[in-house]
Every structure is written in C-alpha cells, then in structure tokens.
Amino acid sequence: MTEMMSKTDLEAALRQIGEERYHSNHPFQIMLQEGRLSKQQVQAWALNRYYYQSMIPVKDAHILARLDTVELRREWRERIIDHDGTETERGGIVKWIALADGVGLDREYVMSGKGILPGTRFAVDAYVHFVRDRTLLEAIASSLTELFSPNVIGVRTRGMLEHYDFITRETLAYFDKRPVQAKRDSDFALSYCLEQATRPELQEAVMNALKFKCQVLWAQLDALMHAYVEPGHLPFDAWQPGTHARNGDATDRAA
Numbered sequence: 165m166t167e168m169m170s171k172t173d174l175e176a177a178l179r180q181i182g183e184e185r186y187h188s189n190h191p192f193q194i195m196l197q198e199g200r201l202s203k204q205q206v207q208a209w210a211l212n213r214y215y216y217q218s219m220i221p222v223k224d225a226h227i228l229a230r231l232d233t234v235e236l237r238r239e240w241r242e243r244i245i246d247h248d249g250t251e252t253e254r255g256g257i258v259k260w261i262a263l264a265d266g267v268g269l270d271r272e273y274v275m276s277g278k279g280i281l282p283g284t285r286f287a288v289d290a291y292v293h294f295v296r297d298r299t300l301l302e303a304i305a306s307s308l309t310e311l312f313s314p315n316v317i318g319v320r321t322r323g324m325l326e327h328y329d330f331i332t333r334e335t336l337a338y339f340d341k342r343p344v345q346a347k348r349d350s351d352f353a354l355s356y357c358l359e360q361a362t363r364p365e366l367q368e369a370v371m372n373a374l375k376f377k378c379q380v381l382w383a384q385l386d387a388l389m390h391a392y393v394e395p396g397h398l399p400f401d402a403w404q405p406g407t408h409a410r411n412g413d414a415t416d417r418a419a
C-alpha cells in the first residue's frame with residue numbers, strides 16, 4: 165500500500181518526474197537547441213509539432229465539457245482561446261503555421277497533416293484519448309508538463325536564435341507568450357491536483373498521468389530522431405526532406 169503524501173511531497177514528486185522524464189532531456193531537443201540540426205531537420209520538427217499544436221484545443225475541449233462550474237470553465241476556456249485566437253488576436257495555431265512558413269515549408273502542406281510521422285500521430289492521438297477517457301483528475305494532471313515548459317522554451321528559443329541563420333525572432337513569435345500562459349495554466353492545474361488528490365491512489369494516478377504525458381512528448385521526439393537523424397529511416401508517406409518547401413527555398417535539398 166502506498167502512503168498518503170503531504171501536498172508538499174506530492175508536488176516534489178511531480179517536479180522530480182519532470183526533472184527526469186521531460187522532453188528537455190531528449191537528444192533531439194538537445195541537438196535542436198545546440199544548433200546541431202540541419203535546416204531540413206528543423207523543418208521536420210516544425211511540421212510534426214504542428215499536429216500537436218492543432219490538437220491541443222481539441223483535448224482542452226474534452227476537459228471543458230467535463231467541468232461543472234462556471235469558474236472552472238472560465239479558467240479552462242482561456243487555453244482554447246490562446247490556441248484558437250480571437251477576431252483581434254492571433255492564436256497559437258496560426259502562430260505555429262507562421263513558424264513552419266518561417267522555416268521555409270509550404271503552409272498548405274503543413275496544415276494538411278499529410279507528411280507527419282505515424283509516431284507523431286499516435287502519440288498526439290493517445291494524449292487526446294487519454295484526456296477523453298480517463299478521470300477528470302488524470303486529464304488535468306496530464307497537462308502538468310507545462311510546469312516545466314517555460315524553462316525548455318527559453319533554452320530552445322535562445323539556442324535556435326543563436327545557432328541557425330534561418331531563424332528569426334519573428335519566426336519564433338509562437339513562443340513569446342507561451343511561458344506566461346504555461347505558468348498561469350500549470351499553477352492552476354497543480355493546485356487543482358494537489359487539492360483533489362485526497363487519497364494515495366489518486367496521488368498515484370496524478371503522478372502516472374504526468375509520466376504518461378512525458379512519454380507523449382518523448383515519443384514524438386523519438387519518432388523525429390529515427391526518421392530524420394539516425395538511422396534516417398522514413399516511414400511511408402512521411403515528409404521527404406527537400407519537398408514542399410516554399411518557392412525559392414529549395415536550399416539543402418535531399419539528393
């Protein structure tokens with residue numbers, strides 16, 4: 165039988181999970197931030213991550229539908245607004261399309277989702293299904309990776325600007341607001357989980373949901389690594405480096 169932890173200990177256990185398992189430790193992330201990827205490998209990252217971005221509001225809509233107070237829904241709907249935007253403000257999805265465009269990919273192709281890796285699709289869909297099918301507490305806990313994203317976003321953005329001549333601040337504008345939004349969202353999710361995990365098995369479920377989500381992020385980078393870095397084994401239908409680039413941007417073409 166696991167023992168009931170204090171809130172302080174549960175929070176420390178969650179932070180420890182992030183310390184060890186968050187995608188900030190993945191070799192692809194480290195190559196990306198250290199400038200060790202080719203332009204085409206950065207394009208592969210941007211293309212695949214678009215699918216994650218595009219499904220975030222869908223998974224948040226599953227959570228929203230299960231929240232039963234005005235206050236909770238009001239809090240959670242901000243996440244959907246952040247990604248979908250408003251009539252006057254660009255949302256995260258549009259900004260990610262601008263990022264993919266900024267690294268030289270054809271927008272229509274990126275948005276079609278046709279060239280994404282099966283590993284990307286399976287990981288992202290598993291996240292959406294987890295949130296839909298598990299308890300509300302587990303669904304909310306699975307967003308707790310955002311406790312760790314401000315740090316990795318800072319390191320990634322600085323590294324990319326420093327090392328890649330094809331990356332500009334404007335291209336990475338998606339990340340400008342994310343750290344503040346992620347802090348607001350993860351502070352809320354953390355206090356919700358600490359408050360609601362009132363039995364040892366619920367605390368365990370919260371930790372497992374965070375571990376699951378770390379795997380969702382990790383598996384996406386594993387898929388990129390395998391297809392576009394080592395051994396460079398492309399699955400059927402995956403984006404071929406050198407194709408679907410914007411006009412006049414066919415540099416670094418695959419043979």
Ligand SMILES: O=C(O)c1cc(C(=O)O)c2c(n1)C(=O)C(=O)c1cc(C(=O)O)[nH]c1-2
Binds near residue numbers: 220256308316317
């Ligand atoms: O750049 C990153 O490393 C990173 C990580 C994460 C995350 O930890 O899940 C998210 C984001 N970015 C992000 O931009 C984002 O909108 C987001 C939403 C969520 C979520 O689970 O609800 N995670 C993340």
